Amino acid sequence: MSEGSRELLARLSLNQQTVRQWSLPELADGCARAGVAGVGLWRAPVQEYGVAAAARLVRDAGLRVTSLCRGGFFTALDPGERAAALADNRAAIDEAAALGTDTLVLVSGGLPPGSRDLPGARERIADALGELAPYAGERGVRLAIEPLHPMYAADRCVVSTLAQALDIAERFPAGQVGVVVDTYHLWWDDTVGAQIDRAGAARIAALQLADWVTPLPEGALLGRGQLGDGAVDLRWFRERVDTAGYRGPIEVEIFNPELWARDGAEVLAEVVHRFRSHVRG
Numbered sequence: 001m002s003e004g005s006r007e008l009l010a011r012l013s014l015n016q017q018t019v020r021q022w023s024l025p026e027l028a029d030g031c032a033r034a035g036v037a038g039v040g041l042w043r044a045p046v047q048e049y050g051v052a053a054a055a056r057l058v059r060d061a062g063l064r065v066t067s068l069c070r071g072g073f074f075t076a077l078d079p080g081e082r083a084a085a086l087a088d089n090r091a092a093i094d095e096a097a098a099l100g101t102d103t104l105v106l107v108s109g110g111l112p113p114g115s116r117d118l119p120g121a122r123e124r125i126a127d128a129l130g131e132l133a134p135y136a137g138e139r140g141v142r143l144a145i146e147p148l149h150p151m152y153a154a155d156r157c158v159v160s161t162l163a164q165a166l167d168i169a170e171r172f173p174a175g176q177v178g179v180v181v182d183t184y185h186l187w188w189d190d191t192v193g194a195q196i197d198r199a200g201a202a203r204i205a206a207l208q209l210a211d212w213v214t215p216l217p218e219g220a221l222l223g224r225g226q227l228g229d230g231a232v233d234l235r236w237f238r239e240r241v242d243t244a245g246y247r248g249p250i251e252v253e254i255f256n257p258e259l260w261a262r263d264g265a266e267v268l269a270e271v272v273h274r275f276r277s278h279v280r281g
Contacts, residue, residue, distance in 0.1 A: 008280050013038030013066040015253035019264040024049045028061040034268050038066040040251045055099045065101040066249035074128035075109035075121040089132050097139040103205050105144050110155040121158040126168050133176040144205035146180035162195035178205030184224050187232040201245030208253045224254045227274035234278045
């Protein structure tokens with residue numbers, strides 16, 4: 001194996017949702033045994049286990065936390081709901097700092113009930129970041145805006161393209177607000193290459209991988225495919241973000257009940273194999 005291939009494999013991180021059937025100790029042990037050095041964590045299971053205990057568990061296993069998901073949901077019109085969202089995001093920033101990750105992934109929020117005002121919703125995201133970005137920066141955490149596929153714009157995320165994410169992120173220092181490049185959400189956009197170049201190393205906070213397979217399941221939320229099973233040119237995305245200067249973790253995040261029904265170690269071994277075949281080059 002070439003030095004470049006070894007270096008690329010060293011960047012591989014397993015998002016907790018890919019092996020949702022594993023407990024946090026199983027995740028730490030499984031990744032350590034497989035030689036996968038990074039894990040992406042989610043707040044609910046971390047809170048259930050205990051933030052300090054989770055940080056210690058991952059550290060003792062010799063792993064690093066590459067991201068924490070998720071913050072966000074900034075688009076509410078009700079002042080009380082907005083205040084609650086800001087408070088929850090401050091807590092998420094504190095949790096990320098305690099876990100030792102510099103990346104808090106944001107799912108920004110959909111349209112409020114009865115609203116059709118997409119620009120207004122995006123502006124409320126920017127307003128929230130104006131309050132949160134300095135708080136995050138003081139704690140060594142960057143807020144990472146993740147654009148989601150347009151099918152989620154109504155109920156989950158009004159930021160649908162990398163260009164829209166950058167339009168918001170660029171209002172703030174790059175060390176405080178960046179963007180997530182997620183292949184599942186962005187593969188369809190013929191401007192994404194130029195937007196990756198625009199983001200560059202300064203703004204790309206994370207690269208996440210999943211494939212797009214059809215037919216989509218009802219609701220589509222749990223329809224992400226295993227690497228290599230669908231339509232996404234995964235190697236192209238990896239090469240494009242590398243060319244833009246990104247050298248951070250490459251996190252495999254797949255929401256798929258078929259994977260969750262299988263043995264976790266088998267799924268992880270398959271992820272590593274598919275990463276070698278479809279991402280490494």
